[in-house]
Amino acid sequence: MTNHRTDFDIHRPGALIAALPAVLGFVPEKSLVLVSLENGGLGSVMRADLSAKLSERVEQLAELAAASDPKAAIAVIVDADADAACCPQCNEEQRQLCAALNAALSRRDIVLWAAHVVDRIAVGGRWHCVDGCGSGGVIDDPSASPLALAAVLDGRRLYPRRADLEAVIAIDERAHSAELAAAITQQSAARQIAHHADPIGCCRRDVEDTVTAAAQLADGQPLSEMELVRLGCAVSDAQVRDALYGLAIGERAAEAESLWAVLARMLPEPWRVQALVLLAFSAYARGDGPLAGVSLQAALRSDPGDRMAGMLDTALQSGLRPEQIRELAVTGYRRAAELGARLPPQQVFGRRAG
Template structure:
């Protein structure tokens, strides 16, 4: 079991806030800057970004240009029944290339955004790309999913939101994962992957358990003949 050592009440979680004992012990004081705490430092070193407000999280995925998103919608195509493994392989490689281009500071053209939006409707492509969350270029991939979440219209942004949520979840960023899943399920409450991840997050399933889902992506990549970035080695956390 877990031994409860103390319980405190705070008026706000921010520098200058006040805390006191919940049991009326008489102790209390001023809260130091949470962003400078050892826990915050550990989170940053572990690859997690800290957000001061929920609004900051929502800005990560908010559609930034509705007019631009509508223009992208006009470019998005539909996959035909004769789609081949070579087509899927090309789409996975295009996503990896787009992530690298974005990381180099280039803005993705609308036609590339539209192509990726179309590509993510292919479940074989989408499920392969989940593996990027545990690869050495995970940060680049996560930035791509955030970019697509902001620039794709509904319903195509759902897959980008879910990929972003998975990536955030695997590195322990529950707040970003939660906001992304909330947005995805608002678009489609029956989305299976988003629903599964949301239930796992609510149940407190640990990131290392969720990472195992990426194994399917590596298996699919092998079938398609796609070379993905090597898998990262995650350190063990205490507790």
């Protein structure tokens, strides 16, 4: 789920549909998209794959929409195979789907204000209403949507497909290396001894080494296997992670986020989970709900009990604003100070990292 409140004109279906890629972070295909309406504009935007099991997701979508207590919502079905004129069966399936969605929303006092079908969200894409009201037309150019322009100015990358977004955290084949997992396990044992002798010093070195690794990666220097091992051990320590969350609001936040993405792809389980959570936190703090969402989904699949992943997922699903997440990052600076570690200066509030 993505939350994006704006004064965007919701009364023009062609403009509303064209804005969806900018809100979701990718161009949806074969999807049911549910947009809640809050204060006269877009609220939470949720998406589910069109599939035989979609009926099971309808209740979940309605429940997610209800989290922000909207009064109404709009449904958009994206289906390249659907044609209002030549596919009566598709039309009936769409009507049944929207009827089920309408019932689920009604149970939560949410009105399904409109339901549209679009063949593709691209230049030349056409939409029509599900109930056969006769309304329809060509959608606006998605790349010229005000929300797309705002996303670009904010430094967000828009992906052609959801698969391209998921590729950011796709596991590198080297992460399956038994040798790498064994090396991290061995290094963790050695770190425990060092931590027992000097806990503050050990954590301080881990924080500073992680900041250095992010800078080196930004300079084009790939991580060696030994660096992967050390970083895997570092992010496994709760005190170190607490300090590293502060990097999300630092002037070099983009470097840190790139490091988390690399670690998410290259670290084996269970160390990968913490890299995913750090990536999710960083993305969430700068307003990139789609990347935060896929990262949290991957983390919770691996470790459903991870406390931070669960907390961030709940916050994202309930529409907690990025600026409130950034407030949590301030505690990272306090933790780093307690350890004697220096983080990059905090960036000016509201500015994109980098």
